Amino acid sequence: MNAVYALIIVLGLVLLPLVGAGVAGLHALFGVVIPYVAFFTFLVGFIYRVINWAKSPVPFRIPTTGGQQESLRWIKQNKLDNPSTTAGVVGRMFLEIFCFRSLFRNTRMQFKYEDGPKLYYGSSKFLWLGAIAFHYCFFIILLRHMRFFTDPIPAVFQWLDKLDGILQIGVPNIYITEFVILGALLFLFLRRIVVPQLRYISLPADYFPLFLIMAIVITGILMRYFIRTDIIEVKTLTMGLVTLHPKVPQDIGVIFYIHLFLVSVLMAYFPWSKLMHSGGVFLSPTRNLANTSRMERHVNPWDYPVKLHTYEEWEDEYREVMKEAGIPVEKE
Amino acid sequence: MSKLPKPENLASSIDHRPPRKPWMDTKPEFRPGTYSYPAKPKVLENMGFPFPREWSPTDEDWKLPENWQEIVHNAFKDRLSKYRSLKVFMDICVRCGACADKCHYFIGSGDPKNMPVLRAELLRSIYRNDFTTFGKLLGRFGGARKLTEDVIKEWFYYFYQCTECRRCSLFCPYGIDTAEITMMGRELLHELGLSINWVMEPISNCFHVGNHLGIPPHTFKDIIDFMCDDIEEITGIRIEVPLNKKGAEVLFVTPSGDYFADPGTYTFMGYLMLFHEIGLDYTMSTYASEGGNFGLFNSYEAMKRLNAKIYAEAKRLGVKWILGGECGHMWRVVHQYMDTLNGPADFLEVPRNPITGTVFHNARSTKMVHVVEFTSDLIKHGALNLDPSRNDHLIVTHHDSCNPSRALGLFEEPRYILRHVCNHFYDMPDQTIREQTFCCGSGAGLNNDEFMEMRMRGGMPRAQAVKYVHKKYGVNTLTCICAIDRAALPTLMDYWVPEVQVAGIHELVANALVMRGEKEREVNLRGEPLPGKEG
Numbered sequence: 094m095n096a097v098y099a100l101i102i103v104l105g106l107v108l109l110p111l112v113g114a115g116v117a118g119l120h121a122l123f124g125v126v127i128p129y130v131a132f133f134t135f136l137v138g139f140i141y142r143v144i145n146w147a148k149s150p151v152p153f154r155i156p157t158t159g160g161q162q163e164s165l166r167w168i169k170q171n172k173l174d175n176p177s178t179t180a181g182v183v184g185r186m187f188l189e190i191f192c193f194r195s196l197f198r199n200t201r202m203q204f205k206y207e208d209g210p211k212l213y214y215g216s217s218k219f220l221w222l223g224a225i226a227f228h229y230c231f232f233i234i235l236l237r238h239m240r241f242f243t244d245p246i247p248a249v250f251q252w253l254d255k256l257d258g259i260l261q262i263g264v265p266n267i268y269i270t271e272f273v274i275l276g277a278l279l280f281l282f283l284r285r286i287v288v289p290q291l292r293y294i295s296l297p298a299d300y301f302p303l304f305l306i307m308a309i310v311i312t313g314i315l316m317r318y319f320i321r322t323d324i325i326e327v328k329t330l331t332m333g334l335v336t337l338h339p340k341v342p343q344d345i346g347v348i349f350y351i352h353l354f355l356v357s358v359l360m361a362y363f364p365w366s367k368l369m370h371s372g373g374v375f376l377s378p379t380r381n382l383a384n385t386s387r388m389e390r391h392v393n394p395w396d397y398p399v400k401l402h403t404y405e406e407w408e409d410e411y412r413e414v415m416k417e418a419g420i421p422v423e424k425e
Numbered sequence: 426m427s428k429l430p431k432p433e434n435l436a437s438s439i440d441h442r443p444p445r446k447p448w449m450d451t452k453p454e455f456r457p458g459t460y461s462y463p464a465k466p467k468v469l470e471n472m473g474f475p476f477p478r479e480w481s482p483t484d485e486d487w488k489l490p491e492n493w494q495e496i497v498h499n500a501f502k503d504r505l506s507k508y509r510s511l512k513v514f515m516d517i518c519v520r521c522g523a524c525a526d527k528c529h530y531f532i533g534s535g536d537p538k539n540m541p542v543l544r545a546e547l548l549r550s551i552y553r554n555d556f557t558t559f560g561k562l563l564g565r566f567g568g569a570r571k572l573t574e575d576v577i578k579e580w581f582y583y584f585y586q587c588t589e590c591r592r593c594s595l596f597c598p599y600g601i602d603t604a605e606i607t608m609m610g611r612e613l614l615h616e617l618g619l620s621i622n623w624v625m626e627p628i629s630n631c632f633h634v635g636n637h638l639g640i641p642p643h644t645f646k647d648i649i650d651f652m653c654d655d656i657e658e659i660t661g662i663r664i665e666v667p668l669n670k671k672g673a674e675v676l677f678v679t680p681s682g683d684y685f686a687d688p689g690t691y692t693f694m695g696y697l698m699l700f701h702e703i704g705l706d707y708t709m710s711t712y713a714s715e716g717g718n719f720g721l722f723n724s725y726e727a728m729k730r731l732n733a734k735i736y737a738e739a740k741r742l743g744v745k746w747i748l749g750g751e752c753g754h755m756w757r758v759v760h761q762y763m764d765t766l767n768g769p770a771d772f773l774e775v776p777r778n779p780i781t782g783t784v785f786h787n788a789r790s791t792k793m794v795h796v797v798e799f800t801s802d803l804i805k806h807g808a809l810n811l812d813p814s815r816n817d818h819l820i821v822t823h824h825d826s827c828n829p830s831r832a833l834g835l836f837e838e839p840r841y842i843l844r845h846v847c848n849h850f851y852d853m854p855d856q857t858i859r860e861q862t863f864c865c866g867s868g869a870g871l872n873n874d875e876f877m878e879m880r881m882r883g884g885m886p887r888a889q890a891v892k893y894v895h896k897k898y899g900v901n902t903l904t905c906i907c908a909i910d911r912a913a914l915p916t917l918m919d920y921w922v923p924e925v926q927v928a929g930i931h932e933l934v935a936n937a938l939v940m941r942g943e944k945e946r947e948v949n950l951r952g953e954p955l956p957g958k959e960g
Binding site for chain 2: 098142145146147148149150151152153154155157158159160161162163164165167168169171174175177189193195196198199200201202204206209210211212214220224284288289290291292293294295296297298299365366367369370373374376377378379380384386387388389390391392393395396399400401402403404407408411414415417418419420421422
């Protein structure tokens with residue numbers, strides 16, 4: 094049901110520009126105002142969320158250690174999974190952010206009862222693969238779109254464009270990322286539906302971004318291969334946006350407005366949703382701290398004195414029995 | 426207490442498929458064997474904790490204070506402002522499900538709310554409702570729900586079905602740590618006077634008497650004398666154990682479980698024999714006679730109050746540095762909290778092994794060394810005369826205790842020792858050891874009798890891994906470096922793999938240790954004949 098809710102919302106979001114930009118001709122609203130508002134919301138929202146997190150201190154040094162600690166000299170430390178230097182932490186975070194290190198560790202438990210319980214733990218890399226495929230494709234697609242926001246287009250974006258179209262199938266060349274990202278999104282969606290535990294924990298907020306991004310990719314593909322859109326006019330609009338001199342060309346098809354509107358929704362939705370994991374992962378105290386807990390003192394900024402039971406108070410209670418037992422005391 | 430189902434009945438009833446009803450519509454069933462008894466009012470009063478009262482989880486009315494919603498809301502807000510971990514973890518979970526089958530309680534119970542992701546959602550759903558605009562607007566559609574008495578009951582049930590072992594946090598792509606969630610959840614429950622006796626009574630004992638078990642100083646000495654008698658009988662050597670000795674070089678602190686019950690006592694005897702043999706100038710304290718810290722399980726303040734004794738006593742006795750025994754939660758507190766809570770330890774010196782000269786740089790600020798680090802250094806320098814063949818009847822595997830694994834990364838030290846004190850050592854499968862180790866199922870204050878069914882469920886993954894090496898290599902001994910393990914694992918083994926016994930590392934060390942002037946040993950510390958000395 095949660096998936097259906099999310100799908101209905103995304104379909105509703107497709108209808109809005111279809112009617113608004115297509116039928117009512119509100120091109121300035123959908124082409125300029127909404128994208129600006131969305132981008133502004135994204136930027137301010139993202140920064141606000143990160144600052145808000147950062148305002149809460151990290152009272153204790155609590156890394157989750159994933160390997161051998163730094164200990165005696167002759168014991169080999171696992172410097173990446175259990176770092177004790179800043180360089181080590183940077184390495185760990187790099188692996189986490191660019192290679193999804195923790196997800197790569199994933200296992201799958203299987204339980205069987207046959208003549209007693211049997212547990213198996215197999216390596217399970219599919220989630221990692223799906224996640225890596227999705228995120229890298231998203232990233233490349235985002236960079237590829239920079240050709241709409243730069244003039245002249247820097248060589249790096251042109252190369253990326255060539256690389257992504259390297260298969261040279263079709264006119265225009267199809268991009269590898271477009272189809273890989275669709276596959277990855279489909280996989281991420283299907284596992285939520287098929288795996289009973291995942292279906293049980295999934296909220297509408299888990300399906301919504303999947304459908305939204307799927308819709309963005311699909312409208313992108315439609316625009317490129319099926320419903321041709323005047324690329325020159327589009328660039329006029331996007332360059333207008335980026336140079337803060339917005340122009341609204343009249344001849345762009347409605348499919349473009351749908352695409353742009355969905356992207357705007359994604360941007361505006363981003364900071365208030367679970368998509369903030371992209372910012373949060375940098376602030377996760379179990380990953381971004383070195384395991385130097387006994388080497389360097391970590392200060393808790395809100396530390397306060399607590400009620401103690403001092404040795405003197407304690408000895409007053411036990412002095413007689415201690416003396417009898419021959420245990421040294423402070424006051425005879 | 427409930428009747429514990431037979432292993433085969435318990436195991437065959439496990440079903441990992443979630444129910445049809447959404448989780449927000451299901452309520453926990455307080456069935457005997459699945460929950461711990463509440464803290465006695467007297468115990469809460471002793472510690473000055475709020476709202477002490479008689480109540481039972483099976484009651485309809487939990488007698489919550491009048492403004493309980495306001496109390497929870499304010500306490501939640503306070504914790505969000507104090508802990509970045511909590512705030513970030515409330516916001517960034519994507520419910521990818523990687524954690525789901527990593528929890529030993531989920532594996533052993535099949536209860537979907539024991540998936541770490543849902544355990545956290547129990548709190549997150551209230552967070553969204555109380556502290557986020559989207560949550561307020563969208564309600565249940567946005568994963569939010571109102572705080573009701575049923576939510577409080579659910580929190581109590583599931584936050585006391587988590588051992589804060591942090592296995593899930595290893596697999597989470599964002600490092601979301603359920604221990605943080607559970608600790609905060611338990612803190613919120615504390616504000617309403619809801620906690621369990623098996624945590625609070627030890628806290629009160631430790632605070633007032635000196636250790637979790639409430640052993641007063643003279644009894645502590647009696648117990649040690651009794652052990653020294655045993656050691657003398659076995660080795661012919663009389664050991665003196667210094668208590669509250671001023672000016673000693675080292676203060677030794679270990680969990681009270683080690684001198685209270687078998688098989689911890691054998692480990693304790695092991696420490697004493699080792700220290701005697703190397704001539705360590707040390708002392709134990711009857712005031713700080715507890716290494717463990719049950720405060721970690723549910724209250725920052727209690728943790729700090731208990732932990733303060735260690736540094737205070739080190740200062741009073743004028744020692745140079747502190748040595749800590751084999752203990753799990755104790756070492757999480759010592760390693761990740763102590764210096765911050767009660768430091769700086771500027772009155773101590775950077776620990777240096779007086780026998781080998783090794784400086785423990787990794788403990789240079791906290792000034793407390795793990796006994797396993799200490800002993801492996803001794804062995805490396807050839808400071809010990811070891812005869813591993815005395816342990817030849819043992820086929821050993823090692824349980825990496827959760828906290829030394831995922832808070833320190835203490836993996837090679839215990840294995841190095843084991844390889845030198847016994848001849849037959851086999852590791853369990855990779856997915857069940859080292860950083861991926863499975864909990865004993867009884868940590869974080871859940872090692873109580875009334876919780877037995879859940880303990881056997883939660884301990885099942887650990888037990889099955891032991892069973893695997895038992896069948897494959899004939900393993901008959903499970904070593905560990907945690908006092909709760911030594912209390913919990915024997916029961917777990919009896920239930921799932923009765924052929925396997927449980928021992929601390931230093932029990933094996935002491936059995937292999939050839940002491941100067943000892944008589945020919947006939948029996949090990951348990952009084953069992955040594956290999957070749959039977960009959």
